Amino acid sequence: MIAPALLTGTPAVHAADQLSNALEQHGIAVDVHDGYDVALVSVWVDLLAWIDGFVYRWWTGQFSGRSRRRLYTAYTVDNPAAARCVARRYEELQQGHPVSPPLRGDPLRC
Template identity: 45%
Template sequence: MTTISPAPARSGAMAADLLQAQLKAAHGIDADVNQGDGDALVSVWRDLVVWCDPTGSTWWWRTGRRSTQGPRKGRRIYRFASTSDVTTAAQRIACRYADLQRPQSDRPGAASPGDPAAVTCGSPPPQP
């Protein structure tokens, strides 16, 4: 597996470029980087956009699931990763990309809570 050197990012744009390179080198995934006004996004696939904070320290993206309990029931669930670990972040994003490649009925979000099919790429199962 190819790994891009995890040099510390100094901006969201630098972090986005680093992630884009890692996704291509290690997973063969083409992605586009979009920048403006200090924000940077990595567009990987439909419903998979990775945001980079302006300081270049964190990436986050939607998991495709929603919360199932509590006062915030129904809100989108996000996954976060530090830009200091581009390898792990790219692996997690590649797993989400693979989920999106499957038919919608086969995706983890379509499975009932506790169903083993709801667990992919090392993600914990959704809470009932």
């Protein structure tokens, strides 16, 4: 458990920063957003982790057989495997959504 006196911001933001730092070790740049006691780590197309300070959650890319609802996975914020699993999902998504080619010429010109 994280001691509240050591936190800068909410437990969700602290956990999101931890995930961000761990993903950085995998060479993955992310954006962290917070509000309403929840933090979001935006990683890639269709990969957004929700953090409540206790658990990381993100879409697995799969749907349930019957209801066709999205299936999510969850890891506690103290589980070091979470960043590794997010990084694996990131690699899967990159194969299906490659980065757009760089702009040619003046990027500000329409």
